[in-house]
Amino acid sequence: MAPSPSSTTTSTVAGPPDDGVRSDERRLVELFSVTHSDLKPKSVVIGPGGLVFTQNMMYRHNILVFDGEGDVVAKIDDSVDLKDFGLSDESMQVAGAPVEAAVSPDGHHLWVSNYKMYGDEYRSDADDECDRGDWEDSYVYRIDLERFEIDGVVPTGAVPKFLQVSPDGRRLVVANWCGFDVSVIDTETLSEIGRVDLGR
Secondary structure, rough: OOOOOOHHHEEEOOOOOOOOOOOHHHOOOEEEEEEOOOOOEEEEOOOOHHEEEEEEEHHHHHHEOOOOOOOEEEEEEOEHHHHHHHOOOOOOOOEEEEEEEEEOOOOOOEEEEEEEOOOOOOOOOOOOOOOOOOOOEEEEEEEOOOOOOEEEEEEEEEEEEEEEOOOOOOOEEEEEEEOOOOEEEEOOOEEEHHHHHHOO
């Protein structure tokens, strides 16, 4: 199989919201442009200190972290052993597919949804066309932003995508694309405390 080509992405940011400029007067400003063989982002999030997080799905199986100059600060692999997080009685190595991310209000953690998981217990294919029950449940990862390491793994519904942390940092809500529901996660206990059915 031929190696995949490098991808190039450009990050942009608007001016600060309290500068008196109306939204229709704002213009995007290029921060930097990067080319990297491990870069093929599904989403890009700017976090504390101007760090830029790129979620590279199953295309690269990683999250690349850049500083404000476009230099790579960290590459976070999406593979974990579920036993290390109390989610399996035996060693169970899986890989994810980082799709979307949200920074905790205190700036200490990045929450990342995994479009699907890869491993012995999971189907190898993935797709947005789905009915409830077509796909396995997945996980969100919590990443420590001091060490740039996954320090928490929490079960969700099928094909989790968009996610948001509550203003007090105590809850994480995750939209499960192929579960037609939303997972509500306690960020202190790292557990799903409820699931809200939304229908199709």
